[in-house]
Amino acid sequence: MVAPMRLFRAFPFVALLLLAGLTAGCGRPEGLLVGETTVPAADLEEAAAELRASFEVEGAATLRWHLLEFGLAEAALLHDALPVESAAVRKVAERQADALRASDDPAAVFRAWLREQGEPDDMITYTQPNPASMGAREAAAVAVLADGEWTGPLRTATGWELLYLVERVPGPRNRANVGTYRMTFPVGTPADRARAREAWDTLPLAGNPGILDVLPLEFRAGRVQETP
DSSP: OOOHHHHHHHOHHHHHHHHHHHHHHTTOOOEEEETTEEEEHHHHHHHHHHHTTTOTTSOHHHHHHHHIIIIIHHHHHHHHHSHHHHHHHHHHHHHHHHHHHHOSOHHHHHHHHHHHTTSOTTOOEEEOSSHHHHOHHHHHHHHTOOTTOEEEEEEOSSEEEEEEEEEEOSSOTTTSOEEEEEEEEEOSOHHHHHHHHHHHHHSOEEEOHHHHTTSOHHHHTTTBOOOO
8 A cells, every 4th residue: 555645745636636535535514504505615615716816805704705695605595496497597598608609799799688688788787896796606707807708607696697797997906896798597586586595594504614614603693503
């Protein structure tokens, strides 16, 4: 048998994979459990890494809390509650994404979609680039876009979304408005989305201790249960 230190020196990547497998095998929670719905740790970490591009000086716990509080957890709850509808709506969003990938002018595709919805085709949405203003997944995604780039479908607290960055207004990156075109494909009704928000605010919490620790004490008071 290869000694552990020799394994790390000879095959560091393989050794890290083995260590990850052992950690998972020991039962370490891999996400945040809200009631019976899991917010995957990988989703939170991916969004936090992207959001860091706009908020370089914010602490890691602050970024993760803002992502969870302003949409990431609600999105998991909404889509978990309506899996069939979510999958169907995603297919609609994916067809639009295919049209964007095939186009030499993605902005024109966004404008055409806005016209189809009865919206002005020059309707650029300007907002602050933070989760409270844009939504969690949207703010994380736009943080790593350059002008003229698009991304999606993104799973959000509203449904699925495609997002195009028209421009980033000059100024400090964490406060300068971003102008976007947005295709939003709702999942559920306003009442469904309100229930997802209520669930995030009230259901029992469990799971990864590192994620639980980013939640403010008053938010998790009386709600944290031991992970099975």
